Amino acid sequence: MAALSKRIIRETERLVSDPVPGITAMPHEDNLRYFDVTIEGADQSPYEGGLFKLELFLPEDYPMVAPKVRFLTKIYHPNIDRLGRICLDTLKKNWTPAIQIRTLLLSIQSLLTSPNPDDPLANDVAECWKKDEAGAIQTAKEWTAKYAKKE
Amino acid sequence: MGNVPTKEDRGSIGSYDDAARRGGPVVNSLTVREILNPSATYRKKKYYKDKEGLKEQVTKDLIVSHEENVDGGFLAPYGVYTHNQDYATAIVRGLISERRISPFYLPLQDLDDDWTDEQLIKELDDLALHAPISGEIEETTILDPNSKHYQKHLQAQLFEKALLQKRIALQTEAQARYDREKKLAYGNGFRKENIPSRDLLLRLYKDATECPICFLFYPNNFNYTRCCVQPICSECFVQIKRLDPHPPHDEEEERNQNSGELVVPKDLISEPAICPFCAMPNFGITYTPPQDIKTGINGIPPCDYKRSTTKPSINTPGKDIGNDDSAVVETNDTLEVPVKKGARRHSLPSEHQSVISTDFIRPDWERKLNSARMKLARRSAAATAIHASSLLMDETGNGQVRSSRADSSADLEQKMIEQALRLSLLEEEERKSKQNIKS
Incomplete structure (x- = not known):
């Protein structure tokens, strides 16, 4: 494993010393490219009151390629599948090396507030979301209470 | 390996070494036309005979040698990134020599405004020409001796290993030459052409600025994005490329x-x-070389640079140039980026002649x-x-055939x-x- 770049060191320092409200990111001691992330569900969203755990990994050629991010907490969301994989253009073709871990996590946080069922990753969830939005939101709330309870 | 390219196979930029050794003026014969049509350069110069020959040449091109310097920077990257060094090294070396993109400068990890000149010089003196190169080859798949491509793959692996060893050896030699000359110049006061003067180092690094992508500090003559006029160092620029071919959206x-x-x-x-900054398609950059420095290739020896008494004009198209009349130096170079005095440069179209695109340095897309x-x-x-x-x-099999068997x-x-x-x-x-x- 190549030595950590100045950029990763600086980003980590800032994430820890000056965290974004509602988001935490801590690197593992034995692998500084691997982060434990938590995101709080935004108020007025079906995920309000939930605390979602994610894992984030910085590949060798970060920041030229996007970090790998996945939800660990079960979540009912049209753009997040059963394995926690996230459908977000910032993670794929719209990734650019000027985006930082902090900005990326903010985009994921805002994806929770504004689900996009027209560009789904979890097809079944997206179908429900389109057919019966109120019902889907209810399910999302139930899942949040069941799986994403704050300790 | 019988296909080691001889000196003649090499791009014309290689001539700098010989010229420098002879003490004569350095002439870079790679013409703008050749730069603008890189494939023609390849064809004309028979730049490489085969894949292995090309890889060997690229390996040599990625060695940072202090003899190959432009305005206090170099023709090969320091090695901030270990991946994606698959840009056309010959083209980039040519562009740097022509001062159409910023040279690869040695990066400072940190910069403290309170440093004295002596401290700054000390920090710069401690920098190696290249980041440590790992001798480990990336984990390759274990080869199956029964595969019909076994011999071919085995040979390719051995070739890669030999190439990496060669790279480490060449960079170590280059570093030793640099250290020796530096010692003679700074320690014993000998005139060593390619060792930068103290004035040059201070002029470059006194107002070093952080690259917004790698967070490292470089002299202030950055490349600027053609669209949103953001600074980007050459080391980051050569990393940016098209995604691999993929299905449409x-x-x-x-x-x-x-x-x-x-x-x-x-x-x-x-x-x-x-x-990377504004997501505008057809990414490209422009570069305006510092007007008060022209050292190394196509310039004066870097050891002879003396700081002029007037304040140097720093060409940052994103900032006001101020009322310094010397900021716009008369030039016959038609590729000059149009920077009007006191005006912020506007964005330029991707086809503007001063714009270097990512495709330009990776024409094999x-x-x-x-x-x-x-x-x-x-x-x-x-x-x-x-x-x-x-x-x-x-x-x-099902016997439900209409036609005969x-x-x-x-x-x-x-x-x-x-x-x-x-x-x-x-x-x-x-x-x-x-x-x-x-x-």
Whole structure:
């Protein structure tokens, strides 16, 4: 494993010393490219009151390629599948090396507030979301209470 | 390895070494026309004879040697990134020599405004020409001795290992030469042409600025994005490239899924890189060299640089240039970026002659796209063949054949012949395109 770049060191320092409200990111001691992330569900969203755990990994050629991010907490969301994989253009073709871990996590946080069922990753969830939005939101709330309870 | 390119095979930029050794003026004969049409350079100079020859040349091009310097920077990157060094090194070396992109400067990890000149010089003196190169080769797949490509793959692995060893040896030598000359120049006061004067170092690094991508500190003559005029160091710039050929956007994939079709090879796309800052398509940069420094290749020896008494004008197109009249130096270089005095440079179209795009330094994107399409075509042809034959087999097996057994096996044969023809046509096409690249 190549030595950590100045950029990763600086980003980590800032994430820890000056965290974004509602988001935490801590690197593992034995692998500084691997982060434990938590995101709080935004108020007025079906995920309000939930605390979602994610894992984030910085590949060798970060920041030229996007970090790998996945939800660990079960979540009912049209753009997040059963394995926690996230459908977000910032993670794929719209990734650019000027985006930082902090900005990326903010985009994921805002994806929770504004689900996009027209560009789904979890097809079944997206179908429900389109057919019966109120019902889907209810399910999302139930899942949040069941799986994403704050300790 | 019998294919070691001789000095003559090398791009014309290689002549700098000899010129420097003879003490004569350094002439870089790579013309702008050649830079603008890199494939012509390859063809004309027979830049490489084969794949291995090219790799050896690239390895040499990636060595940072202090003899090859431009305005206090170098022709090869320091090694902030260990991946994606697959840009056309010959083109980038040419562009740096022509001062059309910023040279690769040694980066400072930190910079403290409170440092005295002595502290700053000390920090710079401690910098190596290149980041440590790991001697470990990336984990390669374990080869199967029974595979028909075993020999070929084994040879390729050995070649890569030898190449890496060579790279480490060459960089170590370059560092030793640099250290020796530095000692003679700074320690014993000898005149060593390629060792930068104290004035040059201070002029460059006194107002070093952080690159917004790698967070390292470089002299202030950055490249600027053509669209949103943001600074970017050359080391980061050469990293930015097109994504590998991929199927078109999700929506189309979905459409194909619905109609039960696979991705058609010609649908594979490859789009120009976007600006990392504003996501504008067709990413490119411009560069305005500092007007008060012209050292190294096509300039005065860096040891002779003396700081002029007037304040140096720093060409940052994103900032006001101020009322310093010398900021706009008369020049016959038509490629000069239009920076009006006191005005912020506007964004430039991607086809502007001063813009260097990511495709320009990686002209092989089209070949990559074609070969990805060809690969997919071969795969889908093979899949169709298997599919067709299994359908026929199934029919005969179930005994529900309308036609006679003889007919269906004739059909099958016909289909297989067609398939074989298609495959061989594809291969012929690929062979031709490869030949075109080689010649």
